[in-house]
Amino acid sequence: MSGPNTDYDPVEVTPLKADQVEAMREAALTAIADAADLEALKQVRLDHAGDRSPIALANREIGALPPQARKEAGQRVGQARGAINQAIAARQAVLEAEHEERMLVEETVDVSLPTTRRRRGGRHPLTLQSELIADLFVAMGYEVAEGPVVEAEWLNFDALNLGPDHPARTMQDTFWTEPADDHVVLRTQTSPVQARTMLTRTPPIYVVCPGRVFRTDEYDATHSPMFHQVEGLVVDEGITMAHLKGTLDHFASQLFGDGITTRFRPSYFPFTEPSAEVDVKCFVCRGGEGVAECRTCRGEGWIEWGGCGVVNPRVLVACGVDPEVYSGFAFGMGIDRSFMFRHDLEDLRPLFEGDVRFSSAFGTEI
Structure with missing residues (x-):
């Protein structure tokens, strides 16, 4: 081996x-x-x-x-x-x-150089204001109602006690569509939404109607052919002017601050009777000491805010509601104007010019 x-x-x-x-x-x-x-x-x-x-x-x-x-x-x-x-x-x-x-x-970045980054967009201030107002009324038990901006003449005028020969029609400069025989307009107020609501629902009705409206106004610091309104409607048994006053006082205090109240001045609107202009106490000087120097109310102590009144029985009848059983109140004011009050703006044109710098200045309030 x-x-x-x-x-x-x-x-x-x-x-x-x-x-x-x-x-x-x-x-x-x-x-x-x-x-x-x-x-x-x-x-x-x-x-x-x-x-x-x-x-x-x-x-x-x-x-x-x-x-x-x-x-x-x-x-x-x-x-x-x-x-x-x-x-x-x-x-x-x-x-x-x-x-x-x-x-x-x-990859060094010079942070001192001007940025080329685009500004981030923001939700439009009027959208935020409309949602804030809607939320205030939803908290009071209201519902939010909406309708088309292109509206039938009957709903925009006739149903609201503004007949073909009513002189108040001349108070609202209207955009009419063509042909005229169609009797279609761009709504001059959000009141047609109230008429649609009464035609399709049975009282009790508690609705708030924010939206765009159109009138042939000149475009300047205080007027625009397109602007925004919010209107409210209540139809129920036993509704009085006192309910309207309490509602608007609460609305004003929530929108402009605690202690802000309203006052009524007699007025005329075809769709309400009695009717009143609504003034809100100046939320800057609060109608007290220093009122003479106040730029917001110009020494008045009060600021004109909108219109209101008890729903005219003719409007209830036109919309199929029995005025012997039900009564109601309605009110309306400009959202743009309310926004200008809250933020001390003197020119409404920046609201519609689409400059993101303007929108971003108001944050993301909801």
Whole structure:
């Protein structure tokens, strides 16, 4: 029986010869040193330290050696692989530091330069004001009613006690559509929404109607051919002027601040009887000391706000409501005007010009 082959020289295995292993090591170190960036170093790692690299293939040859030859070959290859991995790690640290420095230089932002970033849009102040008013009335148990802005003449005028020959029609400069025989208008107030509500529902009715309205007014600091109104309607048994006064006092205090009340001045509207102009106590001077110098109310102590009254029985009859059983009240005021009061604006034109700088100045109040 033959003994172990003690004369085997592992150096004779070509991939494991000392000069071959050293050549692999030097080739890898040179390639690592020449890697100019992280992407190049990644390729060097694959070529000289990956599973198919020369040093990895040489390492596989160790298993084919007899036990007494494996130790020396393993040490030789292991030292070379360790040197390659250390060199890769060191070069990667250097390249990463260079990359970060380059990014700081190339991606530097001069924060003192004027920005080219577009301003973020905001919800329009009149939209926020309309929603605030609607929320106030919803909290009182009302519902929000809406209707079309292109309206039938009958609903805009006749149903509201404004017949074809009624002189009050001349008080409202109306946009008429063509042909005129269609009898269609751009609504001059949101009152047609109230008429639609009474025609389709059975009392009790508690609704508030915000929306756009149109009149052929000149466009200036205080007038616009398109503006916004909010109107309210209550139809129920036993409704009186006292209910109207209490409602508007609460509305005024919620919109302009605690302690703000209203006063009524006799007036005329075809759709209410009796009718009144509504003034709100000046929320700046509060109608007290210093009223003469107040710019908001111009020394009056009160600000004209809108119109109101008890619903005319003729309107109830036209909309199918029995005036012997039910009564009601209605009111209306400009949302744009209320907004100008709250924010001390003297010109309403910025409300309609679409400048985001104007809208963003009022935040995101809801």
